[in-house]
Amino acid sequence: MSADKSAEKIETKNTETASAGKASNGNSSSDTLFYLILVVTLLLTDVVLSFYYYRNQSGFDMRWILAALDISTILSVMGLAGKRVGHFLTSMKLAMTMLFVIAILSIIGTWLPQGEAVLESGWVKNPLYDVYRTLGLFNVYQSRWFLAILYLLAFNLSFCIFKRLPTTYRHTLKPRVDVKEKFIVNQPLASVVDGAGEKGMGIARQSLSGMRYRIRPGQTGSVMAEKGRYSGIASIAFHLSFLLIGIGAMLGAVFGFDETVEIREGQTVDVRGTNLKATNYDFQIKYTDVMEEGRSTGSMPTKYSTDLEVFSDGQSLERKVITVNGPLRISTYNPVLTFLASLKVNFHQASYYQSDRGIVSVLQVNQGPGKSLIYLGFFLMMGGICFSLYFPHRRIWLKVSDSDQLLVGGRTNRAKVTFQRDFERLTSELRVKMGQEDKAHG
Amino acid sequence: MGNIFSHDLLTRYEEILFIVAVISYLVCSGIFIWYLISRNEKAAQLGTILLTMGLVAHTVALALRWGTSGHAPMSNTYESLSLFGWGIVLFFLIAQRFYPIRAAGALVVPTAFLITSVAGVFYQGPDIPLAPALQSIWLWIHVTIAMLSYGLFALAFGAGFLYIIQENLLKKNYKGVVTAFTLLFAALGLVLGLWIGSMLAEPVTVQDPITRTVGNDYSFSDYFRIFGGGFIGLVVLLGLGYFAGRGASKRSFSNILPSLDVLDEVSYRGVAFGFPLLTIGIVTGAIWADQAWGRWWGWDPKETWSFITWLFYGGYLHTRLTMGWRGKHSAILAVVGLIVVLITYLGVNFFFSGLHSYATG
């Protein structure tokens, strides 16, 4: 019930802001001019950059920038055509559609072979192979249009978060403590206890603090009790975390690198994409017996490590024995990204294989300039969702009317039945202690 | 040796306790189904007590496994399925303390029995060493929490399914009841059959000469086992579902089931409690991958499907909160959700191979 109402509220708010903003049919001429300039600028940039990108397939991954230009161009064309872009971007319908679309595209990505795997699959011989490849279906998650959809989701999310901020701010920091009697009686859950008076108020307050509600007495005799006040902020933190992780991923894709490096024992190799060299002094494997019913039935490698030293311009930077889950992290100076100065390059022990000239250690060497944002996002995501779902916002208002009735009313944003139980416990305690029947409403 | 705490004896205790737990789930399945038919409150009480004892035995078995193997119980099919079943029973016992849903035991407990007995089929001793990549604390947080979230989604599914049944019963739409039972059983039969078939298949492990990724090469007889298993599972459970549906198509059956409000709330709370756990599970998995390979997300099939599962339940919560969906629509989503979970958990290992495929053996 309460959620139905809030859903309605979101919808009606949308239409209000939209119609208040501008006349519902068509743009004013200044808007048209604005959108026209926007469309031309974006379109030109997009076309020129795309041309440049596809002509010289440089190592710099510009798809992220191109996809952003694509989606901005489309949105501004919509604006030029008289669509209410702001309205479109704040709609929950768009959000749901996007979630659905992304899920479907992800399924396609797990169904068709992705990346290099396609070259060894039967798909190469398929007559539609070139069409599929051009559509990016063999590289769904890095394709320009997939990224464009992610951008649309990110815009949608940012607009929604922005729109919700004032409401959440009010709910969290400016709670409505002083309310009218009518407000209480109109709550989704409401009850009136006749003749309870101030005595009933005392009992109710005690009962509510027993249920760990936080009591806030108002100026005009009404009292508000609440629980889970930070639920709304937590929800915003959770949604914000997608943006942080997205920005971090973008930084990583555009400015980071990820290379597979193979080194035999005693060999020194260049790490592509950096000015680093790495030496493998010693490679060790530890085997452990596989036991079944008390007997050894073979053995399995359970630990392998490379004694690795990393050099920059002939100077040793660091030496460490790296293991799986135990990488070497080196701070370097990357000339391209002077403004980010010290960025860590990580050397991970990935695997090894036997070649005819000895064991080759396979390392995964990478650098992720967005990692700190991503980890911040991870923790906001985990904390945000736990607080928002495990501690839902519950509010109960109390007031003694002129005719000595105790008015009780409350609402929650989720888990209605559970809240109802709190509410019933409160009213039944009141009833028992006051020794009388109450008139149930709602 | 004589030491009652020796490694081998502890392994034996674990085996025995696990078997005790599975047997108690079997007996409790019978009791809860009997409760549904007879509405004998004593039966439900007895079932709850026995189930709690079974859970205790199961808990000790898991703890022993942790001790003897030296890592959290999550490294092979036996351990992770056992944990999945444990989660289902645990959350059912918790839920029935707060909501009048003991009748749902007739659906939930047999599911737990099925899952744990399949775990038993794939029993593996504790002395299989862990591959190096799996030796990480993030990994066990990742798997344990993900399994617990699956347990909650299974609970949400059970309550959602009963919601659909109850609603049809109240409307006297017995055709709907039979259809729901048949469809559900057939789908479960297909998934389980495919999965068991794929476990019986013996694909040749091949390593790609260029990328050196390891994959499976299936022969014709392997496909025969896999799809044969799927077909047999489908047919057997389809028939079973039809008769179960016929049996349930009684008016008195509706009185035994919890009310629509309670079923809706339990289903919702299952998702609402499971979703944050799933989120933590996925994030800790990403952190683990970042520690091991320096790449936190690689769109491998398992990752992608867990992402899809996450989007799906995120969508479920959205439809409730912002579109006001309740009741039947939500129940259908909760039912479909478990199918998505099963694809993520079982299907991906079979259909695709990636970094994760060796994690569950």
Ligand code: HEM
């Ligand atoms: C464009 C994208 C999105 C928008 C605009 C959006 C918007 C919202 C809004 C307005 C709420 C209500 C917040 C509140 O009342 O506290 C909400 C809740 C929620 N959203 Fe989103 N969201 C988006 C994407 C997602 C995604 C991708 C997920 C995860 C799969 C997600 C999961 C949730 C969850 C779990 C809740 C809480 C539901 C509940 O409290 O019952 N959202 N979202």
